[in-house]
Amino acid sequence: MPLGMDPIQKLFxxxxxxxxxxxxxxxxxxxxxxxxxxxxxxxxxxxxxxxGGGDLEAFPQFTFPEPKLDEVAAK
Structure with missing residues (x-):
């Protein structure tokens, strides 16, 4: 038993x-x-x-598609 531990802590x-x-x-x-x-x-x-089923304990895998950016015509 460590020195700083009282009987209640030990029991716990x-x-x-x-x-x-x-x-x-x-x-x-x-x-x-x-x-x-x-x-x-x-x-x-x-x-x-x-x-949606699957493993509920695993962190979900996220896939984010690359956003499509329209090019702005230079004036």
Whole structure:
């Protein structure tokens, strides 16, 4: 335990580490029941329909066409 850490901080960090290991072991949310999983799947499907599908966790790729500029006739 580092010198500046009080027992409450240590307990907090221990609980965070425990939750993290449970999260990795579960492969997702720790205490998510079937109701929550179903609601999550419905919301993800709704977002995919709304935003055209694809990977919702990836940043979208933007392509901007080069603007067509009309040349101004010199007078």
């Amino acid at each position: 960090l221990d609980s965070i580490r425990q939750y993290s290991s449970q999260n990795q072991a579960a492969g997702g949310l720790v205490e998510a029941g079937p109701e929550y999983q179903k609601a999550l799947a419905e919301e993800v499907a709704k977002l995919q329909r709304l935003y």
